[in-house]
């Protein structure tokens with residue numbers, strides 16, 4: 042395969058940053074963080090492999106802006122007083138081979154497992170509805186004004202810290218049912234103050250975060266947003282909302298918008314919706330992203346279900362500038378290099394197709410995370426079983442939850458000590 046394929050053509054972003062090709066490692070939470078909530082040794086090895094594997098841009102797994110609001114155990118948090126040395130090493134490993142690296146920064150809002158503890162915040166006190174699995178998540182607290190302002194400041198602090206640590210940019214996670222998406226969604230945001238109601242109000246938090254970050258980082262530091270094309274739930278954030286938010290972002294100094302979809306209740310990012318809409322079998326959100334090219338003055342990327350170079354080329358031919366790939370790069374970190382030698386190469390991704398869709402979804406995440414751990418441990422990979430991955434994943438999660446709770450949550454229960462001060466115990 043010649044290097045003149047569209048997938049391997051460079052692109053220059055609005056801030057002047059050049060990416061060597063159109064292939065992007067999309068965010069995947071690795072759950073390989075150290076007890077200190079910093080990236081550990083396995084993470085560094087994993088990212089070096091992605092950099093050497095040929096992608097133009099690596100977007101990290103989500104990094105929390107608040108260590109007391111974590112999407113899962115073994116996660117990473119970056120706050121204004123965090124030691125930057127491990128983050129600096131992480132950026133260095135990811136930047137090998139002329140690869141750019143952006144940190145995805147995130148706040149889970151109400152999507153915090155009850156078992157983890159910590160803060161479960163949301164625009165309104167509406168819990169997740171996962172049928173018989175709903176009890177895994179708490180009823181969140183409706184945020185007051187001070188909590189909203191605190192979250193904005195935290196996003197800005199984390200972005201500034203990412204720049205100091207040597208990252209080339211940040212991606213603000215406003216998709217998949219996390220906090221910023223919760224504010225955008227009329228199902229979860231039922232506020233009657235300036236942070237809820239009209240779309241302009243529902244987007245106020247996202248826009249404040251984007252503008253707050255852009256005002257504090259260098260001009261050549263990339264600021265990107267991951268946005269749902271729709272929540273794929275009745276009464277949720279829909280396609281018209283997405284087009285209007287993209288138009289708002291046109292004027293906010295953003296360098297890339299990644300189009301995804303869904304949330305924990307309606308996992309469209311795994312190809313399943315909760316309304317009647319159907320998604321394409323590959324490149325799930327391509328039709329939506331293509332429609333948004335008419336509105337967007339910012340480069341667009343779409344992620345979801347992309348496995349083969351033929352699909353990559355279809356995405357680019359539709360006018361979408363970049364192609365996000367997650368699962369396929371977990372199974373095959375050197376996928377771009379393979380494509381340069383064999384254009385028809387397709388990684389085989391083991392998947393669970395059980396009747397219980399929630400369990401299948403958990404098993405599929407567990408498989409991918411097991412691949413990440415194996416690459417990080419320097420092991421070769423092979424076809425992993427969904428059931429075994431789910432069991433091993435649950436056992437590992439249990440251990441990591443215990444570690445997190447013992448260091449960050451339990452020491453402060455019923456005490457007046459500052460939550461999080463136990464960090465020193467975790468060093």
Ligand SMILES: Cc1cc2nc3c(=O)[nH]c(=O)nc-3n(C[C@H](O)[C@H](O)[C@H](O)COP(=O)(O)O)c2cc1C
Nearest residue numbers: 067068069070102103310345346347366367368409
């Ligand atoms: C194990 C795993 C972890 C993920 N973690 C994140 C994350 O931290 N942030 C995010 O925006 N998306 C996350 N995703 C979603 C992916 O970025 C992507 O949108 C989704 O997997 C669809 O792309 P794919 O079909 O190429 O995997 C994760 C996906 C997987 C499989």
